[in-house]
Amino acid sequence: MEKSQGHQAERWFFAEFITGTIAFPMPHRQYVFSLPIMLRVYFRNNRQLLKKLCRIANECLLEFLRRSLNRPAGQLGMVMTIHTFGEYMRYNCHIHALVADGLFTDNGMFHVAPRVSTRPLEQIFRVRVIQMLVDEELLAPELARKLLSWKHSGFSAHNGKPLGREDAATFTRAAPGTAWEKPERRFARFSE
Numbered sequence: 001m002e003k004s005q006g007h008q009a010e011r012w013f014f015a016e017f018i019t020g021t022i023a024f025p026m027p028h029r030q031y032v033f034s035l036p037i038m039l040r041v042y043f044r045n046n047r048q049l050l051k052k053l054c055r056i057a058n059e060c061l062l063e064f065l066r067r068s069l070n071r072p073a074g075q076l077g078m079v080m081t082i083h084t085f086g087e088y089m090r091y092n093c094h095i096h097a098l099v100a101d102g103l104f105t106d107n108g109m110f111h112v113a114p115r116v117s118t119r120p121l122e123q124i125f126r127v128r129v130i131q132m133l134v135d136e137e138l139l140a141p142e143l144a145r146k147l148l149s150w151k152h153s154g155f156s157a158h159n160g161k162p163l164g165r166e167d168a169a170t171f172t173r174a175a176p177g178t179a180w181e182k183p184e185r186r187f188a189r190f191s192e
Contacts, residue, residue, distance in 0.1 A: 026110055027101040027162040031118075033057045033125055034094040036147075036154025042138050043084075043093045049136070050082050050093060056128045057095045060157070064121040065103050069111050074103025101162050122157040129155070 033053075035043070043049045062076050077100035084093050102112040130147055133139035139147075147153065 027112060029099055029101040029113075029159050029162050031057075031061060031097040031099055031121075031157065031159045032094060033060075033097070034092075034154075034156040034158075035129065038154070039129070039133065039139075039147075040091060040093055042133060042136075044091055049132075050084075052132055053093070053129065054080055054082060054095060056132060057097065057125065060121060060124045060128060061097065061099065063124060064118075065113055067120070068113055068116050069103055071103050071105065071111055074105055074111065076100070077104060118157045118159055122155055125157050126153055126155040 035053075043053065058076070058078070058080065061078070062074075065076065066072055066074050078097050080095055080097045082093065082095055085091060100110070102110055104110055127148065130139065130144045134141055134144045
């Protein structure tokens with residue numbers, strides 16, 4: 001089996017694990033958190049910063065959904081992965097999160113999130129990442145103020161269409177780190 005086929009299979013099995021054992025039977029949504037090109041260099045050789053970036057994305061998403069649903073004690077159901085390369089194998093650290101599309105409450109209820117703009121989520125993420133880089137003494141406060149004033153900051157918090165858990169092909173494609181191929185095609189290739 002070629003290396004790329006093995007990698008494809010590994011990603012598909014990961015997606016199957018998520019759908020079969022972790023994801024509850026409810027709508028899910030994929031979120032992608034991206035950074036501006038000029039800030040990516042700070043994360044390239046510092047894995048500790050990538051951990052902090054994940055924590056920030058988690059906290060921002062939780063705050064965003066709590067505000068959107070008016071559920072201050074709601075909890076997330078989520079799987080996150082860090083990607084460090086994008087198209088053409090250029091360094092591009094970003095985060096993929098497969099999220100139950102709403103919040104859980106202590107009494108076991110699930111509240112589905114309304115379809116709202118992710119602009120507030122992007123702003124929260126932007127402010128917290130810039131503040132973290134200032135706190136780490138990697139970014140000068142003057143540059144931080146300038147970055148916060150830009151209309152087009154290069155930060156992004158995107159979410160896609162809701163995904164039903166019962167739609168295995170769609171869910172598998174959207175699972176973090178998986179390929180955008182149908183699983184049946186992969187198995188057909190492996191059995192040849």
